Amino acid sequence: MTSSVSKTPIVLTIAGSDSGGGAGIQADIKAISATGSYACSVITALTAQNTQGVSGILGIDPEFVKAQLDSVFSDLDVVAVKIGMLADANIIRAVAEKIRQYQPKHVVLDPVMVATSGDLLLETSAIDALKAELLPLATVITPNLPEGAALLSTQVPQSQKDMEALIDKLRALNTSAILLKGGHLESDSSSNDLLITQDDVSVFETTRINTKNTHGTGCTLSSAIASYLAQGHDLHQAVSNGKNYITQAIAHADELDVGKGHGPVHHFYALNR
DSSP: OOOOOOOOOEEEEEEEEETTSSSHHHHHHHHHHHTTOEEEEEEEEEEEEETTEEEEEEEOOHHHHHHHHHHHHHHSOEEEEEEOOOOSHHHHHHHHHHHHHHOOSEEEEOOOOBOTTSOBSSOHHHHHHIIIIIGGGOSEEOOBHHHHHHHHTSOOOOSHHHHHHTHHHHHTSSSSOEEEEOTTOTTSSBOOEEEEOSSOEEEEOOBOOOOSOOBTHHHHHHHHHHHHHHTTOOHHHHHHHHHHHHHHHHHTGGGOOOOSSSOBOOTTGGGGO
C-alpha cells in the first residue's frame, strides 16, 4: 500500500503593508501560517502605520502589481486568494485582470473601504470598479457593517435586525456569497456574522470579547477563511473554522503588549499555550 503525501495548500494575499505589523499583509501571512497553509503575497500599497493610526499611504504602480502577480502565479500552485486593501480603481482593474487570467479556485474578497473613523478609503469610482470587476470573481466577500453599507449606498446597520434587513439587497450584488460581519455592533453582548448565499443564511454566533486590541481582525478572518478553503473545506466549514480562529485570537489579544493604541490580535496564541 502506497502512502500519499498531502499537497501544500498555498494561499496568496493581495493587500497593503502595515508597517506596525497588526493588519494588512503582515496579519494575513500570520493568519494563513497559523491556520496551516503556506502564505505568499502581492503588495498593493505601503502604509506608514502603527497601533494609533495611519499617517501615510503610497500606492504601488498597477503594472508592478501585475508583475508581482505574474511571478507568483507562474511558479506557485495558488489554491486560494485573499484580496484586501486596493488603493484605487487602476489597481482594482489590474488585480481583476490577473484573477481572470489565472483563475484560482477560491477568492476571498475583504472589501477594505472604510476607516475606523468612518471615512471612505476608496473614491466612489474605485468602489464602482470593485463592484464591477472583483465581486463577480469572488467565492465570498467579507464586509463589515460600514463596508456593507458602502457597497449598497445605505445607512450603517445599528442592530442585528438592521443587518438582516440588508440580506435581499446583498443578494442582489453580483457575487456568490457574503459574510456580513457584526463586530461593529459594540452595544450587543454577542458578535454575530451572517453568511448569505442565494439559497440560505447561516448565523455564526459568538460572545463579544471586551478588549481594545482588535487591530487587524478583518484581515485575519478573511485570510483564515482563504486558508481553510485552500485545505479543501467547503465555504460553510471554512467560515466556521475562521470564526473560531479569530475569536480565539481576539480572546488572547491582551496577552500581547504591542504599541500604545489598538493592539493586534494574537495570531499565534496556540503556540503559547
